[in-house]
Amino acid sequence: GDSVTQMEGPVTLSEEAFLTINCTYTATGYPSLFWYVQYPGEGLQLLLKATKADDKGSNKGFEATYRKETTSFHLEKGSVQVSDSAVYFCALSDNYGQNFVFGPGTRLSVLP
Amino acid sequence: DAGITQSPRHKVTETGTPVTLRCHQTENHRYMYWYRQDPGHGLRLIHYSYGVKDTDKGEVSDGYSVSRSKTEDFLLTLESATSSQTSVYFCAIGPGGGTEQFFGPGTRLTVL
Numbered sequence: 001g002d003s004v005t006q007m008e009g010p011v012t013l014s015e016e017a018f019l020t021i022n023c024t025y026t027a028t029g030y031p032s033l034f035w036y037v038q039y040p041g042e043g044l045q046l047l048l049k050a051t052k053a054d055d056k057g058s059n060k061g062f063e064a065t066y067r068k069e070t071t072s073f074h075l076e077k078g079s080v081q082v083s084d085s086a087v088y089f090c091a092l093s094d095n096y097g098q099n100f101v102f103g104p105g106t107r108l109s110v111l112p
Numbered sequence: 113d114a115g116i117t118q119s120p121r122h123k124v125t126e127t128g129t130p131v132t133l134r135c136h137q138t139e140n141h142r143y144m145y146w147y148r149q150d151p152g153h154g155l156r157l158i159h160y161s162y163g164v165k166d167t168d169k170g171e172v173s174d175g176y177s178v179s180r181s182k183t184e185d186f187l188l189t190l191e192s193a194t195s196s197q198t199s200v201y202f203c204a205i206g207p208g209g210g211t212e213q214f215f216g217p218g219t220r221l222t223v224l
Contacts, residue, residue: 043215095210
């Protein structure tokens with residue numbers, strides 16, 4: 001079945017450091033790919049998405065490119081802030097919307 | 113943000129008692145989902161609905177039932193709560209078809 005693998009962390013960075021969180025997937029067909037962020041005590045919020053190969057999703061300085069050849073959707077940010085401290089989830093959805101698969105989440109801590 | 117609320121937000125109950133959690137949306141989305149989130153297990157799908165009175169099981173459906181009598185409401189029932197059902201429960205909504213899901217704020221349930 002479909003699956004998502006991501007580095008589990010925790011990842012600890014200093015403010016203004018470069019961030020990469022790796023995400024790879026296994027899926028039949030052509031899934032849509034997502035990154036969600038969860039702040040303490042809250043639900044998941046959609047951060048960005050890509051629906052086809054080579055699409056780049058971006059939001060709030062975060063970016064991720066849908067790479068079909070490497071089945072990857074790595075999350076990057078050029079300069080992290082303390083307020084980016086959260087858990088980040090990579091996810092995929094098949095085109096029917098009945099199968100939404102989440103990775104285990106990566107906890108990011110940004111130190112001032 | 114998507115209009116989605118969950119009630120109650122916190123609940124403490126005793127083993128063997130029935131519990132019902134409510135998810136309410138104002139977005140008129142076709143799909144509604146119930147997940148549980150536990151340390152070390154990430155997000156796991158319990159049940160989902162693809163229309164009024166149309167529901168199906170997820171990967172961890174044992175001990176749970178759901179009902180959807182109106183587009184806007186999706187109820188999750190624990191017929192006889194057990195300590196293993198202590199968790200944070202999230203409702204999500206979405207239009208389906210490979211598009212994103214939007215999450216509610218969560219319900220923290222403790223079964224003593």
